[in-house]
Amino acid sequence: MKFLIAGLGNIGAEYWGTRHNIGFRVVNVVAEEAGVAFTEMRYGAIARLRVKNAELILLKPNTFMNLSGLAVRYWLQKENLTVEQLLVVADDIALPLGSLRLKPKGSAAGHNGLRHIEETLGTQNYSRLRFGIGNRFSPGRQIDYVLGPFDPEEREQIPARVKQASEMVKSFCLAGIDVTMNLYNHK
Secondary structure, rough: OOOEEEEOOOOOHHHEHHHHHHHHHHHHHHHHOOOOOOOOOOOEEEEEEOOOOOEEEEEEEEEEEEEHHHHHHHHHHHHOHHHHHHHEEEEEOOOOOEEEEOOOOOOOOOOHHHHHHHHOOOEEEEOEEEEEEEOOOOOHOOOOHHHOEHHHHHHHHHHHHHHHHHHHHHHHHHHHHHHHHHHHOOO
């Protein structure tokens, strides 16, 4: 079985380490653990690997967050994949820092990257792994918050949670969404 794993984020050094780029960090860890590197291609950076009997195509869109659907649609079509073979990894301000929630479908919940994917694919029925970044921001400061770096005390928690998210990605591909949700969503 083959899967497209799209880690959402914004390209550019100024965005590295920001809350909004947690999807990039998760797919980076999946690639690092497999010893594969990303190659710049059309609509994003791609890394390919195998985990047992599953082929994973890791995607870091280069379209910026608000146009993520262009990259996701292109790579689904190029690889002849269905939305059932798609997993999107994105940040979520509605979840406490480090919380991980895998869902088979759902609304964009105000996330511009997920909204654009939904609009471009014409469906909400694709799997997503939401990585909680918390919501410690003042009214009107959401953009600054998500595009800002993690606080020093938050940075200590992030590597372990990113590692857990990378394990969830592999479990999704090998065991399926239901088993993976049962194993990880309650933790």
